[in-house]
Amino acid sequence: MQSAPILQIRNVSKTIQNRKVIDQLSLDVFPGEVFGLLGPNGAGKTSAIRLIVGLSLLQQGDIKIHGHSIKSDFTKAISHVGAIIEQPDLYSYLTGYQNLLHFARMHGNISHDHIMEMADIVGLTNRIHDVVSSYSLGMRQRLGMAQALLHSPSLLILDEPTNGLDPAGIRETRDHIRKLALEDNTAVLVSSHLLSEIELICDRVGIVQNGKLLHTLNVSELSSSSGSKTPLEDAFLQITKGNVI
Numbered sequence: 001m002q003s004a005p006i007l008q009i010r011n012v013s014k015t016i017q018n019r020k021v022i023d024q025l026s027l028d029v030f031p032g033e034v035f036g037l038l039g040p041n042g043a044g045k046t047s048a049i050r051l052i053v054g055l056s057l058l059q060q061g062d063i064k065i066h067g068h069s070i071k072s073d074f075t076k077a078i079s080h081v082g083a084i085i086e087q088p089d090l091y092s093y094l095t096g097y098q099n100l101l102h103f104a105r106m107h108g109n110i111s112h113d114h115i116m117e118m119a120d121i122v123g124l125t126n127r128i129h130d131v132v133s134s135y136s137l138g139m140r141q142r143l144g145m146a147q148a149l150l151h152s153p154s155l156l157i158l159d160e161p162t163n164g165l166d167p168a169g170i171r172e173t174r175d176h177i178r179k180l181a182l183e184d185n186t187a188v189l190v191s192s193h194l195l196s197e198i199e200l201i202c203d204r205v206g207i208v209q210n211g212k213l214l215h216t217l218n219v220s221e222l223s224s225s226s227g228s229k230t231p232l233e234d235a236f237l238q239i240t241k242g243n244v245i
């Protein structure tokens with residue numbers, strides 16, 4: 001890939017209560033690619049994402065978004081980011097539309113039509129004027145996705161994006177992520193502990209364990225040595241020496 005990375009993580013470490021949750025993490029995510037952080041529960045996926053978006057204080061190393069360091073130029077760096085981390089950040093006493101409107105006002109220059117277009121893309125048009133407290137988990141995820149995409153970010157960060165979605169929602173989310181990367185050149189960072197999901201969504205995969213990036217794989221270059229496992233399963237088992245997720 002020739003273009004400059006949208007996201008650059010360099011030698012980032014983080015210790016919480018004497019536990020090293022991120023250990024010398026370095027990785028790049030380029031425009032138009034979907035990069036997956038794959039690792040078991042507690043591997044450090046959410047911790048890494050929280051550092052990128054400034055929800056957790058960077059202790060060591062640096063993170064740049066569009067060349068802006070989050071340490072010295074956080075406002076500029078974060079203006080390029082759309083994210084959902086663990087649970088979407090929503091006001092449950094407001095309607096879906098009011099949530100999106102509130103977010104749109106913070107970013108300026110986002111029209112009613114654009115808000116409704118986003119609601120339509122995530123399949124919430126019929127319920128967009130209902131209060132969020134009446135939404136199901138999957139509907140909140142959908143609204144979170146609309147909110148994350150409202151300002152057309154060049155870096156989209158999704159922590160377990162299909163958590164709580166029904167099969168149709170999972171498929172739509174997957175298609176949507178691929179389309180954003182392909183058509184809008186968005187750089188996407190997703191985390192998951194689901195091998196099958198990561199394999200379908202991602203171009204490259206970073207395998208994380210105990211806060212360390214063990215290996216980065218190019219999904220299209222993988223081939224399976226056994227019939228019963230997918231290529232990524234095969235590679236994953238070799239890299240983690242049999243520690244199945």
Ligand SMILES: Nc1ncnc2c1ncn2[C@@H]1O[C@H](COP(=O)(O)OP(=O)(O)OP(=O)(O)O)[C@@H](O)[C@H]1O
Pocket residue numbers: 016017019021039040041042043044045046047048193
């Ligand atoms: N606020 C905190 N206080 C103490 N330990 C924490 C805190 N946040 C995370 N950790 C620890 O950091 C490690 C990584 O957790 P993290 O949530 O990043 O994992 P994850 O890869 O996102 O896992 P999952 O698949 O379960 O979401 C775990 O050992 C966890 O206990």
Ligand SMILES: [Mg+2]
Pocket residue numbers: 045046047159
């Ligand atoms: Mg997590």
